[in-house]
Amino acid sequence: MAEEASHTFLRQFGCEQSLLSKPDGSASYFQGDTNVLSGVYGPAEVKVSKEIYDRATLEVLIQPKVGLPSVRERAREQCVRETCEAVLLSTLHPRSSLTLILQVIHDDGSLLSCCLNAACMALMDAGLPMSCLFCGITCSISVDGQIITDPTAEQEKESRALMTFAIDSAQKGVLMATTKGSFSVTELQECIAVSQKASERIFQFYRDSVFRRYSKIL
């Protein structure tokens, strides 16, 4: 049991919803020292060139802490966009645009999972129709084969393999996976199991924070 507990260790995490006044939904999410600020605009008017006749167009933009977005940001944007598209009921708002902007405040490892969590919180805050929630978990496998969940930048650098999963709240299934480095099939399965276990804590946190937000109008 003790070993299992150490597997699903997550750094301290927290969130603040609707902190920005202009976007329709916003959230700031931190995991340890990693911090991402997100804003959602939509359903809004869409450019004719990007219009999709039967669903909403989702655009995800990741702004790095310094400099301009590069290829790495584009890859992350794609991961976040495909996860969001999987849970959003975008057919309810055809011919409109949804824009999700993620501003990296600080990166201390597990950035993609923090982006995913911030995205989910902001989408929920905007009140967009979703079939379920999702969360992101990053796992790293160290050189001696130990699985570390929610690694810091230091731990990421020393790791043999790094993987990030997006997990949905309904079936605890894997919505998106991205991996780096070498690992065996059993290690992958173990990482998925550990992530699914850790996701329960994050979903419970979502529930608690939304409850606190609505506590004044109960």
Add this chain to the structure above:
Amino acid sequence: MPVSFREKVDEVLLPGDVFSLRLPEFGSDVKAEKAVCGPGLRRNGDQVLVCKSGVLRHKAPNVYWIDSQQKRYVPAKGERVIGIITARSGDVFKVDVGGSEPASLSFLAFEGATKRNRPNVQVGDLVYAHFIIANKDMEPELACIDSCGHANGMGVFGEGGLMFRLSLGLVRRLLAPQSMIVKDLEKLFPFEMVVGLNGRVWVKAKSIQQTLIVTNLLESCENMTAQQRQTLFQRVAEGNL
């Protein structure tokens, strides 16, 4: 495990939560419960899926919906909104209602308007109108008359006053019959208020100062409990602010 609606009324729910319409433990001899699903709830086979975060509300006998705080308006048929005229083209005005596309408003959809007698509406004017067409696949259409041809409180706004935005949740609370916020406000001083379901509110009081007081009070109501609100209003009434 899906549960029944009744057990969750007035609780906070998240997207992905499910309810069952039939309860297996009663067997088939119990008549299936009929339910009307409002905003935030969707039917999915014989289950009901929550697709917005918020508080589950119930109205007797069988209407259920999710009460959520959001900022972006999505047009719905019959709802009364405050729109801004942005353009006039041919026989229609284009009206910004805060939705994903501008709504259209016919020249003839005003009280007493005919082909000869066109209404005096300029670009930039505010109108209070209701949706006669609003669905996801079509351009929304507004009208300033009801089905009998009467204005019924709708039409172009007069001079003066101030329009501002509130969250959709607060606007619905203002419009609720016997709204406590409105009751507390009207004790302060007389003022006119128009509340559109798209989150726009227009206020006009005797002086600009009083208009601004009402505006600031309404904006501060967003995140206050009833207790906090009454204390604040008390202080304003005594002139201690």
